Amino acid sequence: MSAPTAPAIAARPRPWTDGSAAAARVLLKLRHDPAGIAITLASPVVLVLVFGYVFGSAIALPGAGDYREFLVPGLFATIAFNVVPAMITMARDSGRGVVDRFRSMPITRVAVPFGQAAANAAYGLLCLLLMAACAVVVGWRIRTGLGPALGALGLLAAFQFAATWIGMYLGLVIGREETAAQLSVLVFPVGMLSNVFVPTAGMPAWLRTIADWNPLSALTAAVRELCGNPLAPTNGAWPLEHPVLATLLWTALLLVVFVPLATVRYARPR
């Protein structure tokens, strides 16, 4: 039926091929968007400058810690928690019919979000490394050793992978790029409601409870601990007393919830 030159239609599923093609798609797009990469990398640098030097000059940590050294792990965590790029990308694909095209093809449907998440994670890891280099310039140091530092990087990368799934799910639910972009401003307060910028001890009790149980706080505390940077008081909150374990649990929980949600949402007919 088809023209003699046309290739045959794939006969059996190959999830790995489909997933890596989806990942290649994300990475190719990044390559064409150096301005976007620059903005992604510039924003943490701006945060370091604004909070580290402007606010930092007026914020005194309990104890004798240096504020910038306290702040940098929190900024790592903020970047790792950034669900916005995955959300906007997926909302755009959904709104423009790209998701429909993929869904009408004989591919392993769940392989596409997996491929995109993997590509996002690879890109995110690169961003974290570059940001660490910037942080060293403003005086941040790893005061433990290579092992714990790599552990911190691993935690951040794992958390970022989980956050990507949240973003993809939200993007699929929202389904329109414009709406997703408008909603993205709501992500910033999540970062403020944590121990990223200030210790939570001074907050009103109810707010402090929210902030202490914010997964971002656990991740931040874990990175501070692993890198030997100044810690905030734990207020007796369990996630802050055991930040590494809490972060692992949070990451697992987010993955257990959002991977199925996103893949089912991606694959099911509407």
Add this chain to the structure above:
Amino acid sequence: MVAAVVAEGLVRRYGTVHALSGLDLVVPAGTVCAVLGPNGAGKTTAIRVLATLTVPDAGRAAVLGHDVVRAPGLVRRSIGLAGQHAAVDDDLTGRENLRILGRMHHLGRRGAARRADELLERFDLADAADRLVKTWSGGMRRRLDLVASVVVAPPVLFLDEPTTGLDPRSRTAIWATVRDLVARGTTVLLTTQYLEEADRLADDVVVVDGGRAVATGSPDALKAAIGIRVEVVVEAGADLPAAASVLASWTDASPEVDEDGLRVGAVVVGSPVPLPEVVRRLDAAGVTALDVGVRRPTLDDVFLRLTGDPRTTGGRAA
């Protein structure tokens, strides 16, 4: 005659809205079927059901004998889909778009690259191939989207309003691409708001309204059923009644008289209208006609005829 696409009594509700309310249609293999209807007639929902993107609430549909609900995987191996929006990546070049799809179709890196080059060449997109798609014109994007749906030359192709919103030149280019694919044996089901598009491309036309087929037939049969519209513009309002009575002899409905526009129009069904004869009779009746012409029926005319229900189609019917 083997049916490539069959739909029987398809129903799909969104809340209280019936997008499809019992749609039937049959597309024989190797033919082009145009689903013609206004916005909201259920055209896109029909395509979504057939392409396994939406599950129908009732009825059944099959592509090459594979049920769209029970064997969606087999259906997806038989179809290509080009939706209403150009579902290509703006942030990639045309070549990259096709390469990624080729890889998803398991052609391998090399195979996908070769196939992309071949398609770009064949469909005259090679010059722009290495520019980002966001710099392409709307018509070219739509053409790339169409080409993207045939990376592996599926036997059945669904095109949802492939030319809506395009300028006439881009439309002609899309038509040429569709004809090329059909010549290679592809079965095409396309939706359109344009009677002219159905006329140019389709072997069969299914007119849909309110989620069901209200008429089915070849474009010629459909046009014969709809008739053509004859219009006369007169110099003076006093001539209008005389002009109307001349036109009345070709139509059983009474001609419409537009007093402000000094215009009389009538839809003539069946035989072709002999324009010289119209002019002679107007002359004999002492009418000074400024303009006498026939006009292709519009989608509005189609609905007026088929459903007795004049309706707006967004003013875009050709």
